Amino acid sequence: MRALILSFLLLILGADARLSAQENSGVQGQLPRDTIQVVDTLVTAVNQGDFSSVEFATVTKDSVIFDLKDDPLASKMDSLWLSELSNNTLYEELYTTITDLDYEPVEYEELPTELLKERLKAIDAKTPFNVEYNPQLESVIKYYLKNRRRSMGKLMARSNYYFPMFEEALNRHEIPLELKYLAIVESALDPTAKSRVGATGLWQFMFTTGKIYGLDVSSYVDERSDPLMATEAACKYLKSLYNSFEDWDLALAAYNSGPGNVSKAIRRSGGYTNYWNIRNNLPRETAGYLPSFLATMYLFEYAEEHGFKPTLPSTPYIATDTIKVKQLITLEQVSRYTNVPVEQLQFLNPSYFLGIIPVVKDENYVLRLPVQAVGPFVANEDAIYGLATQEIAQREKPLPQFVAQDAKIRYRVRSGDYLGKIAKKYGVRVSQIRRWNNLRGDNLRVGQRLTIYPRNPGRSRASSTTTTQTNSQGAKVYTVKQGDSLWSIAQKFPGVSVENIKSWNDISGTALKPGMKLKVSKG
Template sequence: MKYLVSILFLLFTFVGMAQEDEKKPTIEKPAFKIVKDTVILDGKKTVMTDTIYLDTQNEIKRSADEVLPQLDSLKTAPENNLLQKVNESYVLLDNQMAAEIDSLWLRELGGEELFDTIHKEISELKYEPVVYQELPTDTLKARLAELNAKTPFNIEYNPSLESVIRRFLKRRKKSMERLMKISQYYFPMFEQELANHNIPLEVKYLAIVESALNPRARSRVGATGLWQFMYQTGKMYDLNVSSYVDDRQDPEKSTVAACKYLASLYKIFGDWDLALAAYNSGPGNVSKAIRRSGGYENYWNIRSNLPRETAGYLPAFLATMYIFEYAEEHGFQVDKIEVPHFATDTIRVKQLLTFDQISEVLNVKVEDIQFFNPAYKLDIIPHIKGRDYALRLPVQEVGKFVNNEEAIYALAKEELAKREKPLPQLFEMDKRTRYRVRSGDYLGKIARRFGVRVSDIKRWNGLRSNRLRIGQRLTIYPKKPGFAAKKPSKKQKNISNAKTYTVKSGDSLWSIAQKFPGVSVKNIQKWNDIRGNKLKPGMKLKVSK
């Protein structure tokens, strides 16, 4: 009897385990998760991150190699190199669409507004005492001493630095949280290149001071990109600029160039504080400041003899470093980014492609393509003999592109051949347009749309703040292609004489645009107040102004 009970118990246990396995949920495709934990190492809190992978049985795997076979099994190449359309959109036979990237997040984080705000604050830094009860002076001194011990920068306490740190904590907490979020995309790439060139990893914070992590940032004197290269300096480090491409806006290329430039400056000055000052104002201004100060070679001793912006440059850098390093202690709330840099990949483009074509075929928003490929000024990836140009996309979209590559190129070539003018032209500054503010608009978003700066829009319209109201009319002189100037006196006439087109089954915005020379997808979207690419048969669209 005793043995019978034991056998029955074991039988029920195995049945229960089998039922649990049956109930265990499965997932449609492999996925990854980033795990973050805080541990105590040598008596200090340390944040540890790791990536775990889940296979289709929802089992945890420790490396991507273990789930690659399942990823490959999801790919199906199209037959006869033909792209299929379902519900008026192209559906590529590949692994299913990744979760939609939050375009509002991309626009907000990459906006010109934050860049303008940071640059203005650095150039106008004041060093009066700032009351901030959450950061006592003794606590700050202890933390700065910790930073000073583990970095090659001179991070000693002084009242001026305390004033800047407290001011940033008090006035720029939200901005810093936004920067901390987008830094998760750029910092791993920065750190790799900095390590390759034997440069302190803390230099990654320099890109925040330089550009607010906006790869399309442009200063009033023409410095461009994440690392704010001037044209001539960029040429010295193989950053080429053409009508279509600005390598200074390429995150990877500009980071390599910045590392080479910083390494050369350190060889000259032998001090990282002075190297950063020279990066901002030029080696000549730093050497003059050393002479004027009587031969001092410490940044804090020569600061009064540096240009005004450079005088606030290193304090802003050190304050940014402090805030990022002690973000947890100050209660910063930072969300995880939707698409980390390691979750993207590149494809070498074999013929000319436009962002509109890529967007339509892959069903990825143009704004997202712009975010991942900021070096292409006209939203066109050229194809020039002897040069390689790449398209960066989330890995899921790369797989679909590669599996349908021949069909995509064939479609693009066919559609470009139909165009009267296959390449858009830039509009001159004397062409003016009037823009009506819509719900969800802000100055950075509007500036991005027309290829201009926030400060330009404010100057053209006499705006003293960044506040807008729905329905407000703004005067804009667009630099981006696709925005033709409107003449207010002929506005009513243009509307009444506008041509219309009735959407048929199988039509797309791109195919409709090809039927009317000189009309682009963006034109149709703008004239008909369309934000996406979806159309319904029977819709009437304006196809002229």
Template sequence: MSKTTDSIVDGKKLQSTSIQAVIDSTQIQSLQDHELALQIDEKWLEELYSNTLFDTIYKTVSELDYKPVDYPELPTDTLKARLAKLNARTPFNVEYNPSLENVIKNFLKNRRTSMERLMGLSHYYFPMFESEFDNFNIPLEMKYLSIVESALKPRAKSRVGATGLWQFMFATGKQYGLDVSSYVDERSDPIKSTKIAAVYLSKLYEIFGDWDLALAAYNSGPGNVTKAIRRSGGYQNYWNIRHNLPRETAGYVPAFLATMYIFEFAKEHGFQPEKPQFHYVETDTIRVKQTITLDQVAETTNVPIEELQFLNPSYKLDIIPFIEDKAYYLRLPRTAIGTFVNNEEQIYAFAKAEFDKREKPLPQFFEAESRVRYRVRSGDYLGKIARKYGVRVSQIKQWNGLRSNNLRIGQRLTIYPRRPVVNTSVASNSNASQASSSSSKTYTVKQGDSLWSISRKFPGVSVQNIRDWNDISGNNLKPGMKLKIAKG
């Protein structure tokens, strides 16, 4: 029997057919051919092979023989006691069995560094996950699923195109109302994608009435789970039907439970989480009123471009578009919200002027003879390279047809420096002479200053002028720094 359910996500009504939870094994058998289940199976089986971290986890888990391994640092009796405590406070079945023990011990032995990094990131992502899951009455421990799916990388993209923290395919994202366009991919938006994951997980729970089975169905599709129930003779405990599930799902749920155990008992195992770059409550959003780039925001607020990219992962080209009847938001550290709001009119005017300039022919220093071919080295990232040559991240991406921020060692990039490389020393000497002449003055950097805000104090002076006169390649300023400003 089916029924229609409506879910509200960001003001949109999502209407879809869901299946009532059933407990009779004969009724469950009929679910294997349910049209919705088959459609979801097809999409989810594609996504099964897609997520960033699961490829690694699956190889580790699926190749184990599931025999207990004796690690002195974690006695089996201790593990049993801790799993019993965990089982008592979560609706997932976290009962001891040798298979789970082996996965936990393997993770403790081989994944300490990556887990500490993920624990640091979790301080930012988990509060928003918990808030959305609480709205849908989903166990808060489901937040650990994002680690198995994407290693908490909002721009994670699989070889078959599944994207985001929850690894949605293009069609799935569109089906559930996520905006996917040339500029925006809301599958990478932490909050919006989590709402959709919550909607889908809720539907899976309606089908099975069990969160372990919902988790297995998220991985392999509800049709495969109902087949496993039927083939096992009607059992509905995950561990009783596990041998009838696809091999990948047999490793998927233990990986999830092992991750949950390690996070919940991290202190007991001596994990030292990395210091988080941000806490979620330390950020806020502003609705944009005009097309603007993250580069322009960085220049006018003094927030490093890398931080803006981290906080705004759904903007594929680092451009926030303005489209009538659509709302796009810029997430900023709370410390920068005031700067943006208080200077909003000037910031948008600056952005418009920048876009207007780009419509003109390229200036002389962008000609072919000033072109640089840069070879990516270990430790490089787009922001670092952009600062080196005094250009923007968005420009490097445009010149090289890059659709993401990912680079590989040895990759060749075409860059047009702001000044021709061959004339760098001459230009620097000329600028230095100009700035050091009797017609120049000195400006002392104050708290909250940015190159853009300083340039506004001196008519006719641009951000690039200040960079050239003071040999500055980026936007970083420190209070008390002395800047030379040449008079016109």
């Protein structure tokens, strides 16, 4: 066992791993003392099945945690753009635009009407959608050109990740690739978007429709927010609608308001079947739906001509891969063990709305990771699961069992409450409370009822004792405990972020050790 572990370490360190047990014993004397200690610790841990004494942060570049140093400013910028990618304010902006379109003429000198007609004709020639010029479509396109410059940059950044995924599925189902733009109209490419009536995800499935197309919702997972599963379901639904109406414009209208509303609009119009001829008989939102889709298609097809560029770096879809999880694990634990920021994990795994990946019989729940983190995770998965199991077991209150009755509570807003305070009390994030309760902003009213899925049911963090001391500079100092992470520590102190803690303590990694002293105020 000792020889095997030593060979593994030498392989990672770049040495010749093809060493026999005899050669291993001969090379030991040439290795640093701390490497020999690591081997001893790993051998003991494997033999006893106890990994509590293993400090993976000091092993090698391919270990569970490798404390890589990073530039603080670059790290902060990464954190900001990851937060921006998952921000749902863009969805609100686009949703409001569709419902409030007035189709009044819009002046935009950079796009003369004749040039627009020429470009729309070029688009029409390569798509099965009816992309014909009319003054109302011109109004929407020019309105978007004037008012969506900032949002277009963000949408293009998100599209770099999602569009390859969409195109693969659309091509496989033999339906137009241009339908990838539909997800922009539906959700602004936000997999956690939720409409006022409860439609959820990139493709905005209602609960019942999602069930019909195989998208389940449980205490831990909302498959409507799973990009791959929801895209597959959307393709099937769109193809079914097209088979009914034999027209893609009408299929899109039916996707938005339901086939029944489109059939009624056809009857009320006197039997017309062209979208523009029945539009006045459709619900208001659906009346603006196809114009918004076509305008979005135009903006993306001619983005370069209008100077649109992604305003944020994006994660290429091809640079990610999935791992089937073998036991319950949290995104926070994965972040700590792989050094992938928890915000990036949330972006890549949006269907786990509690930040927990469960293991359920007959379900294939997977973890999506940046490709460079997949190898280290797989190579160390036994150790990772061992550490995760120990951490869960050591908590005063374990994670709730799947479909547990007490996994959800109803909280009544009191005077002086705000989202950050409530989130801290129950050990959750503000974004989660917004999502669970379909909140558009931060405003609360006294007496309002909120659904909360507390991290530790039956015991809030506010009721636990957070011990701090004050140093000679007047800064509060917190002692790291087993199971702590930078994110969980930041949640204990209102107004304190992970970046604050890193800056105040001059650290750039995420690896922590029990007993470590951290400043949690500026001083």
